[in-house]
Amino acid sequence: xxxxxxxxxxxxxxxxxxxxxxxxxxxxxxxxxxxxxxxxxxxxxxxxxxxxxxxxxxxxxxxxxxxxxxxxxxxxxxxxxxxxxxxxxxxxxxxxxxxxxxxxxxxxxxxxxxxxxxxxxxxxxxxxxxxxxxxxxxxxxxxxxxxxxxxxxxxxxxxxxxxxxxxxxxxxxxxxxxxxxxxxxxxxxxxxxxxxxxxxxxxxxxxxxxxxxxxxxxxxxxxxxxxxxxxxxxxxxxxxxxxxxxxxxxxxxxxxxxxxxxxxxxxxxxxxxxxxxxxxxxxxxxxxxxxxxxxxxxxxxxxxxxxxxxxxxxxxx
Amino acid sequence: xxxxxxxxxxxxxxxxxxxxxxxxxxxxxxxxxxxxxxxxxxxxxxxxxxxxxxxxxxxxxxxxxxxxxxxxxxxxxxxxxxxxxxxxxxxxxxxxxxxxxxxxxxxxxxxxxxxxxxxxxxxxxxxxxxxxxxxxxxxxxxxxxxxxxxxxxxxxxxxxxxxxxxxxxxxxxxxxxxxxxxxxxxxxxxxxxxxxxxxxxxxxxxxxxxxxxxxxxxxxxxxxxxxxxxxxxxxxxxxxxxxxxxxxxxxxxxxxxxxxxxxxxxxxxxxxxxxxxxxxxxxxxxxxxxxxxxxxxxxxxxxxxxxxxxxxxxxxxxxxxxxxxxxxxxxxxxxxxxxxxxxxxxxxxxxxxxxxxxxxxxxxxxxxxxxxxxxxxxxxxxxxxxxxxxxxxxxxxxxxxxxxxxxxxxxxxxxxxxxxxxxxxxxxxxxxxxxxxxxxxxxxxxxxxxxxxxxxxxxxxxxxxxxxxxxxxxxxxxxxxxxxxxxxxxxxxxxxxxxxxxxxxxxxxxxxxxxxxxxxxxxxxxxxxxxxxxxxxxxxxxxxxxxxxxxxxxxxxxxxxxxxxxxxxxxxxxxxxxxxxxxxxxxxxxxxxxxxxxxxxxxxxxxxxxxxxxxxxxxxxxxxxxxxxxxxxxxxxxxxxxxxxxxxxxxxxxxxxxxxxxxxxxxxxxxxxxxxxxxx
Numbered sequence: 001x002x003x004x005x006x007x008x009x010x011x012x013x014x015x016x017x018x019x020x021x022x023x024x025x026x027x028x029x030x031x032x033x034x035x036x037x038x039x040x041x042x043x044x045x046x047x048x049x050x051x052x053x054x055x056x057x058x059x060x061x062x063x064x065x066x067x068x069x070x071x072x073x074x075x076x077x078x079x080x081x082x083x084x085x086x087x088x089x090x091x092x093x094x095x096x097x098x099x100x101x102x103x104x105x106x107x108x109x110x111x112x113x114x115x116x117x118x119x120x121x122x123x124x125x126x127x128x129x130x131x132x133x134x135x136x137x138x139x140x141x142x143x144x145x146x147x148x149x150x151x152x153x154x155x156x157x158x159x160x161x162x163x164x165x166x167x168x169x170x171x172x173x174x175x176x177x178x179x180x181x182x183x184x185x186x187x188x189x190x191x192x193x194x195x196x197x198x199x200x201x202x203x204x205x206x207x208x209x210x211x212x213x214x215x216x217x218x219x220x221x222x223x224x225x226x227x228x229x230x231x232x233x234x235x236x237x238x239x240x241x242x243x244x245x246x247x248x249x250x251x252x253x254x255x256x257x258x259x260x261x262x263x264x265x266x267x268x269x270x271x272x273x274x275x276x277x278x279x280x281x282x283x284x285x286x287x288x289x290x291x292x293x294x295x296x297x298x299x300x301x302x303x304x305x306x307x308x309x310x311x312x313x314x315x316x317x
Numbered sequence: 318x319x320x321x322x323x324x325x326x327x328x329x330x331x332x333x334x335x336x337x338x339x340x341x342x343x344x345x346x347x348x349x350x351x352x353x354x355x356x357x358x359x360x361x362x363x364x365x366x367x368x369x370x371x372x373x374x375x376x377x378x379x380x381x382x383x384x385x386x387x388x389x390x391x392x393x394x395x396x397x398x399x400x401x402x403x404x405x406x407x408x409x410x411x412x413x414x415x416x417x418x419x420x421x422x423x424x425x426x427x428x429x430x431x432x433x434x435x436x437x438x439x440x441x442x443x444x445x446x447x448x449x450x451x452x453x454x455x456x457x458x459x460x461x462x463x464x465x466x467x468x469x470x471x472x473x474x475x476x477x478x479x480x481x482x483x484x485x486x487x488x489x490x491x492x493x494x495x496x497x498x499x500x501x502x503x504x505x506x507x508x509x510x511x512x513x514x515x516x517x518x519x520x521x522x523x524x525x526x527x528x529x530x531x532x533x534x535x536x537x538x539x540x541x542x543x544x545x546x547x548x549x550x551x552x553x554x555x556x557x558x559x560x561x562x563x564x565x566x567x568x569x570x571x572x573x574x575x576x577x578x579x580x581x582x583x584x585x586x587x588x589x590x591x592x593x594x595x596x597x598x599x600x601x602x603x604x605x606x607x608x609x610x611x612x613x614x615x616x617x618x619x620x621x622x623x624x625x626x627x628x629x630x631x632x633x634x635x636x637x638x639x640x641x642x643x644x645x646x647x648x649x650x651x652x653x654x655x656x657x658x659x660x661x662x663x664x665x666x667x668x669x670x671x672x673x674x675x676x677x678x679x680x681x682x683x684x685x686x687x688x689x690x691x692x693x694x695x696x697x698x699x700x701x702x703x704x705x706x707x708x709x710x711x712x713x714x715x716x717x718x719x720x721x722x723x724x725x726x727x728x729x730x731x732x733x734x735x736x737x738x739x740x741x742x743x744x745x746x747x748x749x750x751x752x753x754x755x756x757x758x759x760x761x762x763x764x765x766x767x768x769x770x771x772x773x774x775x776x777x778x779x780x781x782x783x784x785x786x787x788x789x790x791x792x793x794x795x796x797x798x799x800x801x802x803x804x805x806x807x808x809x810x811x812x813x814x815x816x817x818x819x820x821x822x823x824x825x826x827x828x829x830x831x832x833x834x835x836x837x838x839x840x841x842x843x844x845x846x847x848x849x850x851x852x853x854x855x856x857x858x859x860x861x862x863x864x865x866x867x868x869x870x871x872x873x874x875x876x877x878x879x880x881x882x883x884x885x886x887x888x889x890x891x892x893x894x895x896x897x898x899x900x901x902x903x904x905x906x907x908x909x910x911x912x913x914x915x916x917x918x919x920x921x922x923x924x925x926x927x928x929x930x931x932x933x934x935x936x937x938x939x940x941x942x943x944x945x946x947x948x949x950x951x952x953x954x955x956x957x958x959x960x961x962x963x964x965x966x967x968x969x970x971x972x973x974x975x976x977x978x979x980x981x982x983x984x985x986x987x988x989x990x991x992x993x994x995x996x997x
Contacts, residue, residue: 059885061774061893063695071872075864079857096856100728101716105857107761108715114765118899120885121692121774126899133765134907137758144728144754148747152735156850206888216886221872291910301751308747312740 004092008082011091015081018268019231020044022238022275029279044231048224056220059120069116070222073109074229080105081236085243087267088260089164090253098157099147102240106192106233110136113226117214124206128213131290135198135210138297139191142184145304149181149311150244159243167247177314180307182245186277187300189241193234195278197288197296208287235271242270323366324376324390327442330359331435338431345422349415352431356438357411363404363442370397371818377448391448391511394822395583398659399445399575402666405801406567407438413674413794414560416787420681421558430470430558437463437564444572450499450509457495461488461540464569467561468553480552487549491539495576498532501525502584514584526585530592533580534599540573543633544603545946547626551610554625555618555686559677562618566625567670571662574632578655581640582823593640594745600633601749604756606946609912612763613905613942615688617676620767621669624712627756628665632658634749635727638734639824641746645737648826654730655820660812661723664805668711668719671798675705678787678795679771683780688901690778691771697784700792702772707799709768711806713761717854717861719805724757729850759908766904775895807855902940909942916942 024041031038058066083097083105097105110132117129151157153175154165166173191198199210206213215226243250249266251259288296334355341348370376371394379389392400414434418427440460447453465488469481503509505525506517518526535546542550550570554562581587581596607626614620635658643651678701679694680686695702707718714720731753734746776782787795805812813830885893909916920940927934968979 055881057881057883060882061885063773065695065773071865071868072861074868075861078864079860082860093856093860095851096853096860097716098850098852100725101852101857104714104716104721104725107713107758108710111710111713111715111761111765115769115773118769119773121893121895121898122885122887123897123899124886124888126769126904129765129769130899130904130907133758133762134911137755137762137908138911140754140758141751145747145751148732148750151732152743157729157732158850225868225872290907294911305751309744312743 007088007090007092011082011086012078014086014264015078015232015235016228018271019228019235020048022235022271023231025272026275026279029276030283033279033283044227048228051224051227052221054220056218056222059122059217061121062119062217065112066116066119066217067222069112069119070218070225070229072112074225074232076105076109076112077229077233077236080109081232083159084236084239085160085163085250086239087263088251088253088255089160089167089247090251091160094158094160099151099159099162100157102159102236103143103147107136109229109233113214116218117216120217122217124209124213124216127207128210128216131210132214134290135191135293135297138294139188139300142297142301142304143188145301145308146181146184146188149177149304149307152308152311153177159240163243163247163250164252166244167250167252170248173247175311175314177307177311178245180303180310182241184300184304184307185241185244187296187303189237190278190281191293191297192237193278194230196282197285198293200287203287238271238274239267241274242267246270321376321378323362323369324378324392324446327359327362327366328439330355330362331439331442334359335432335435335439338428338435342426342428345418345427348427348431349418349422352428352435353411353414353418356414356435357408359438360404360408360411363400364408367397367401367404370394371401371815388447388449388452390443390446392446394819395575395578396445398816398819399572400442402571402663403438403441403445403568406564406666406670409794409797409801410560410563410567410670410674411794412797413563413677413791416790416792416794417558417560417674417677417681419788425470430467433463433467433470434561437467437561441569441572445575448511450503450511450514453511454492454496454499458492460569460572461485461492464557464561464565467565468557470558470561471556474556477556480549480556484549484553487539487546491536491546494532494536494539496536498529498536498580501529501532511579511584515586518584518586523589527589530581530585530589533577534595537573537576537580538599541570541577541629541633542603542626543599543629544606544626545950547603547607548944548947548951550626551619551622554622554673555616559618559673559680562621563670563673563677566622566673567666570625570629571666574629574636574658574662578636578823581636582643587640587643590641590644590742593637593642593644595637596633596640597637597745597749600630600635600637601752602630603627603633604630605752605759606915608756608759608763609908609915610944612759612766612908613902613916615901616686617679617688617691617767617771618673618686620688620763621672621676624760624763625665625669627760628661628669628712631724631727631753631756632662632665634658634753635661635730638727638730638746638749641734641742642737643824647736648824650730650733650736652817652820652824652826653726653733655824656813656816657723657726657730659816659820660726660805661720663812663816664711664719664723664802667798667801667805668708671708671795671802672705672712674791674795674798675701675708678705678791679784681787681791682784685778685780688767688770691776691781692774692778692895692898693772693776693781694784695772697776697781698786701787701795704792704795704799705772706768707802709764711802713764714757715761717803717806717858719802722806722809722854724753725852727753762905762908766901770899770901770904774898775893777895777898807858809852809854915945917945918942 023044028038028041080102082093083102085091114129114132117125154162194201194211203209203212218226249263251263334352338348338352341351370392376392381389421427440456440463443456444460447456465481465485468484469477471477502514502517505521506513539546554566557565604627607623607630611620611623614623635654639651639654642654711718711720714724728750731746731750734742887893887897909918918940923937925934
């Protein structure tokens with residue numbers, strides 16, 4: 001049992017500390033598969049530290065939106081972070097929003113990033129913003145159906161409650177509808193975090209970019225915030241996957257300090273495994289053409305729909 | 318002062334507004350001030366009046382003369398809620414209008430506009446308060462005709478006249494169906510009074526009930542703009558002056574929703590579950606088709622009109638779900654879904670009003686509705702830009718703004734469908750939720766395009782370059798709505814109890830939302846089997862603001878030097894101009910490709926070459942999309958009617974003798990009918 005304020009600060013600290021590490025680990029795993037040495041897993045920290053020391057070069061065309069967007073997006077993503085269980089199901093601010101609110105907070109972050117992409121008046125920015133919103137729109141129906149499948153199973157959209165109930169169920173939580181919904185959400189996670197085959201995070205060609213094209217005009221401190229925001233979002237999406245579908249090992253309100261430490265370790269292992277899977281998917285696929293993506297995301301839609309239907313069949317609706 | 322005097326007072330102030338518009342017809346400025354100020358005062362009285370009815374007693378006022386001619390006013394909580402929605406909108410729009418009509422000074426007749434504007438509002442209030450079918454049809458017709466005159470206010474433009482024509486035809490088809498629906502009730506109850514309709518609804522045969530339902534749905538659905546009856550809306554709303562568009566999209570189409578609730582719940586008792594499914598499916602269809610056409614539209618007012626179809630769809634999803642729950646006896650669920658619908662209705666009237674006023678401001682200062690000619694307005698009209706951005710964030714359902722609150726509630730009420738424990742509703746409600754999610758994402762796409770292309774980067778035309786900030790009354794009008802959009806998002810615990818009083822007046826349940834610490838509210842526990850589902854938008858807002866403050870402190874305290882400013886990166890190309898910017902058409906192109914089966918885009922390119930076939934001299938690109946419903950549903954019908962009526966031309970000889978013989982012939986037939994005892 002830890003006090004609420006401490007718990008909130010701890011959660012913020014863990015999210016901020018772990019997200020660059022996760023990115024570094026994924027990069028390292030990818031390098032391993034590509035038979036490269038690859039940068040150190042701490043490289044993202046160095047990058048951000050360096051960017052934070054640099055000045056931002058600002059386009060002459062921009063308005064206040066360009067300056068405000070990284071701040072609003074980052075704040076929205078961090079707010080979502082306080083609503084998602086990380087290593088403990090007891091969230092002092094968990095009452096403020098549920099899974100749907102988290103989805104819409106991510107949408108708020110995306111909206112401002114995309115808005116800023118149009119502000120500099122470059123065609124690359126517009127291209128990125130347009131594609132980002134396109135992918136987001138394709139993701140949304142499958143995402144909502146998966147949320148429904150999970151929420152119907154548990155009886156609530158409250159994330160703490162979902163994790164707690166499912167981890168209490170033990171292995172029974174591995175029902176067919178949970179597995180189907182996981183596959184659907186995994187594909188969605190690829191799209192949400194901008195990974196191959198949807199988007200290539202390490203591309204250097206403006207015409208093929210989605211997320212990178214949107215933030216092309218950012219530099220220095222602002223870029224640091226944008227990059228960190230993207231890493232935090234990635235960590236949070238993985239945490240959602242981990243704690244909705246594999247919640248075992250998560251600490252509950254009554255756990256002691258030792259149990260919390262174990263829960264944290266278990267959590268890190270879980271997200272590293274998800275990161276590993278992502279790296280495997282990324283290495284073994286090529287980026288898809290933008291207009292083939294509806295196919296990929298309809299697969300996800302089908303899985304989420306099957307999850308829902310199988311729930312109705314199993315529970316004998 | 319008693320409530321009983323307020324109602325005539327409201328009508329009187331609108332009449333004063335109308336009269337002063339006529340009296341000061343020749344003096345534009347005085348005319349604008351008197352007629353719109355008087356409408357604003359009336360609206361304030363309307364707000365007080367409707368709140369006192371919602372929390373007090375039903376208001377009724379009988380004007381019957383003799384036993385035959387019965388008419389009067391009947392305002393219960395449901396009517397009062399709609400009068401509240403009308404009055405809030407009218408208050409802000411009237412203030413805005415004082416500034417907006419300056420555009421027309423010296424060009425158009427302001428007295429005419431002011432007169433029609435006030436009469437239009439009176440007609441809407443009377444529609445919401447009529448207690449009798451005959452009186453209702455008269456004021457409904459008044460509303461339709463006056464709004465037609467408002468649509469064709471700028472009648473010198475041919476497209477405006479065409480829009481007006483489509484509007485007046487469609488609205489009369491709708492009125493015809495409403496009349497048929499009412500006649501079914503009158504046939505059973507023997508009276509035109511609405512009070513007897515509910516009794517009639519109980520005793521009618523199932524077939525008559527179904528017919529009354531279908532006719533009412535078509536009749537009021539036409540006014541509401543439900544797909545496939547919506548075709549007039551994207552023509553009429555954009556052509557009207559923007560202050561009128563704000564009222565038409567914000568309020569008038571909601572009046573149809575009010576009557577749908579009245580007829581479905583109160584007259585017909587919402588007894589059939591399949592009615593609910595029909596409404597839900599039509600709502601879902603309207604939501605998705607409305608937003609799909611809005612996304613690819615580049616006329617800003619037409620885009621807003623399509624988005625109104627979408628939002629009516631979202632409201633109907635809530636009402637449909639509520640009807641499904643009500644028919645299976647789950648009144649708690651029914652009232653939650655109804656509250657979601659009413660909440661969205663209130664929110665939509667405000668943010669859509671705001672956006673139409675915003676579009677009006679853009680039109681006022683740039684004289685163009687074409688988004689491809691805008692750009693950079695955030696620097697030219699900074700105050701309007703912030704207000705419009707608030708509207709955009711609300712309509713895109715982003716937390717913590719108002720649209721988020723009502724969409725969240727709609728999702729929750731669809732999710733609550735699992736309490737029915739039947740597979741069919743569960744699947745239908747989930748599919749509807751998935752489509753609603755897609756709609757929400759596309760709405761964000763659409764309004765990102767609107768704000769991003771319209772307001773950011775560099776101006777794309779001379780019009781946008783010379784744009785000026787909107788004048789003070791316009792900013793005040795928009796400011797009221799922007800404030801309300803935020804408040805409705807973060808103060809649900811003030812709004813929900815009010816909506817609950819209204820929703821329970823027709824769903825009749827007693828469980829209520831529970832409100833906890835930190836402005837949390839939870840779904841009534843009677844509605845869900847297990848756990849709490851709670852939300853607190855004020856807390857979300859507070860966390861976001863705290864993070865923003867910390868971040869901006871880190872960013873700006875760290876910033877000692879002046880930030881270097883440089884050109885936008887253009888791949889090494891020379892200085893970027895507005896010609897390098899992404900266009901609105903390109904921005905929404907992915908959606909057009911994705912849904913090419915729906916849009917059936919046709920493109921035409923034309924290039925001329927100089928000397929070598931690799932050097933283009935000029936290039937012309939034209940792209941059009943089809944309005945599927947108009948082309949494949951309406952055009953065949955129109956063609957059919959036109960060809961048949963052309964065949965009937967043979968009886969029109971042009972000779973007066975022939976016509977007289979027709980009249981004689983008809984008279985003879987009628988006499989024979991009467992003599993044969995045909996009529997009883």
